[in-house]
Amino acid sequence: MMPKRKSPIWHPFTQHALQGEMTKVVRGEGAYLYTADGHRIIDAISSWWVVTHGHCHPHIVSAIQKQAETLNQIIFAGHTHEPAEEVAALLLQLAPRGLDYVFFSDSGSTSVEVALKMALGYWRNIGEPRTRLIVMQHSYHGDTIGTMSVGARGVFNAAYEPLLFDVTSVPFPASGREQATLDALEAACRNGNAAAFIVEPLILGAGGMLMYPAWVLKEMRRICEASGVLLIADEVMTGWGRTGTLFACEQADVSADIVCYSKGLTGGSLPLAVTLCRADIFRAHYSNDRARTFFHSSSYTANPVACAAAKANFDLWQRQDVRERMAFVAAMQEQQIERFRADSRFENVRRTGTITALDLKGSDAGYLADIGPKLQAFFRDRNLLLRPLGNTIYVMPPYCVTATDLAEIYACISDAADALA
Numbered sequence: 001m002m003p004k005r006k007s008p009i010w011h012p013f014t015q016h017a018l019q020g021e022m023t024k025v026v027r028g029e030g031a032y033l034y035t036a037d038g039h040r041i042i043d044a045i046s047s048w049w050v051v052t053h054g055h056c057h058p059h060i061v062s063a064i065q066k067q068a069e070t071l072n073q074i075i076f077a078g079h080t081h082e083p084a085e086e087v088a089a090l091l092l093q094l095a096p097r098g099l100d101y102v103f104f105s106d107s108g109s110t111s112v113e114v115a116l117k118m119a120l121g122y123w124r125n126i127g128e129p130r131t132r133l134i135v136m137q138h139s140y141h142g143d144t145i146g147t148m149s150v151g152a153r154g155v156f157n158a159a160y161e162p163l164l165f166d167v168t169s170v171p172f173p174a175s176g177r178e179q180a181t182l183d184a185l186e187a188a189c190r191n192g193n194a195a196a197f198i199v200e201p202l203i204l205g206a207g208g209m210l211m212y213p214a215w216v217l218k219e220m221r222r223i224c225e226a227s228g229v230l231l232i233a234d235e236v237m238t239g240w241g242r243t244g245t246l247f248a249c250e251q252a253d254v255s256a257d258i259v260c261y262s263k264g265l266t267g268g269s270l271p272l273a274v275t276l277c278r279a280d281i282f283r284a285h286y287s288n289d290r291a292r293t294f295f296h297s298s299s300y301t302a303n304p305v306a307c308a309a310a311k312a313n314f315d316l317w318q319r320q321d322v323r324e325r326m327a328f329v330a331a332m333q334e335q336q337i338e339r340f341r342a343d344s345r346f347e348n349v350r351r352t353g354t355i356t357a358l359d360l361k362g363s364d365a366g367y368l369a370d371i372g373p374k375l376q377a378f379f380r381d382r383n384l385l386l387r388p389l390g391n392t393i394y395v396m397p398p399y400c401v402t403a404t405d406l407a408e409i410y411a412c413i414s415d416a417a418d419a420l421a
Contacts, residue, residue: 018373023380028055031401033385043385044409045396049205049237051268053316054400060267060312067308076104076301083307090314091274094246096255100279103294104272104302108236108262109142111273112198114296115232115258116146118281119196122230125284125292130195133165134188134229136181137172138207139200141234150198152207155368168194172204173212182219189227196230196258201248202352205237206367209357209394211350217252230257230281236273240264241326242396244353246317257281266309267316268398325399329354332403333395336410345417357394360417366390371420378416384409 011022024036031054033041043051053060067083074081088102103118105111116133123130133150141147148157149164157164168188173181188194201217204210224231233256238248240263245251249259258281262273285294300306316322330353337356341349349358363371369390379386386393386409393413397406 030054031398031405039383041383041385042405042409045385045387046398049396050263051398052240052264053267054398057267059316060269060309063308063312064305067305071304073303077297081304083304083311084302087307087310095276096249098255098278099259099276101277101282103275106271106298106300107273109144109147111260111262111275112141112234113144113146114275115260117296118258118277119230121294122281122284123195130193132168132191132193132195134168134194134197136199137169138204138210140206172210173216178216185220186223189223189229194229196232197224198232198234200234201238202243203238203355208389208392211352214252218254221254232256232258234260236260236262242353242355244330266306267313269309270306272306272310326354329399329401332406336406355396357392360391362421363391374420375416378419379412382412384412
């Protein structure tokens with residue numbers, strides 16, 4: 001079957017045989033996207049979870065323009081620049097205590113690849129080469145080889161199975177079954193070959209917006225620390241206010257050994273990622289022996305323009321009204337989702353911070369459930385950007401979203417349940 005399309009572009013997570021022409025967007029402002037044919041779309045998922053303060057925020061746009069006129073790119077091996085230095089210093093002030101070094105990269109996937117390599121390099125360089133990684137059931141950490149290896153196995157990565165390495169998996173801490181997860185983690189950590197445990201704090205995003213309480217994260221930290229196993233917190237999605245605090249780990253009062261941030265790092269304006277680590281992980285790679293160098297980079301590591309955008313984003317987070325706005329969105333989300341808790345058409349209605357999710361009853365579950373594309377098409381026709389995970393509908397808006405916008409989003413979700421039941 002040959003495609004009949006006008007564009008040569010191969011889009012991500014898209015089955016082109018089943019989807020028509022792409023929606024062409026020409027402009028973004030605040031919580032809205034504007035299409036070539038004149039429609040205004042409410043961006044209810046922050047354009048794949050990256051946009052925090054709104055599209056084309058003036059302060060961030062201005063910083064990008066100013067930096068692009070001064071220094072737009074420089075090899076980051078053997079060189080540095082002020083935007084990167086400022087971002088690193090501010091990150092260490094904002095992030096949980098105990099993190100001392102910042103490694104720049106380009107995306108969430110690469111920040112996790114960096115974290116995995118840091119962990120394995122640490123153990124090798126201190127003379128105790130542990131190689132086993134522990135992961136959580138249903139997790140997702142990216143689409144590169146290492147990140148697929150530590151994510152859930154299934155249709156996403158079945159074709160690439162020969163490239164993936166083995167890991168130890170512990171069950172998701174579902175309500176009432178949290179102790180089973182903690183027991184499994186403790187058993188896995190007792191294995192003398194366990195190098196690190198990687199986890200999405202509080203919410204498993206692509207795995208279905210699965211949520212678990214902060215006390216479980218705190219216990220997982222305790223277990224790892226008692227066993228000497230490194231804890232890697234993948235806050236690519238959960239960072240920058242999504243869970244109701246700047247970073248999810250704050251709610252458990254824990255600091256991981258290695259942390260990954262991306263997505264909202266630049267307010268959603270440009271690709272940038274960082275991996276933060278403890279000083280001893282850096283020291284394990286610090287040597288007169290060049291063979292102990294940390295061998296990782298990309299051409300655009302710490303791109304100055306992207307770093308300038310991140311610095312402008314940090315400026316906004318220093319403002320009290322921005323943090324109050326995040327809390328306000330969380331409260332509005334709770335107000336809207338509350339009426340669905342008693343709605344028999346839905347189940348597992350849940351919220352953490354500014355993220356809500358609910359599962360549509362009467363349909364198959366899982367990412368490939370047939371209801372998913374039908375829901376997406378319904379929302380598209382109503383000028384909403386919602387991208388369900390199978391039968392799981394979630395709302396993760398920019399913090400500039402209005403109460404009127406949210407009322408429209410949830411009214412449409414209710415209508416979708418009626419139309420597609």
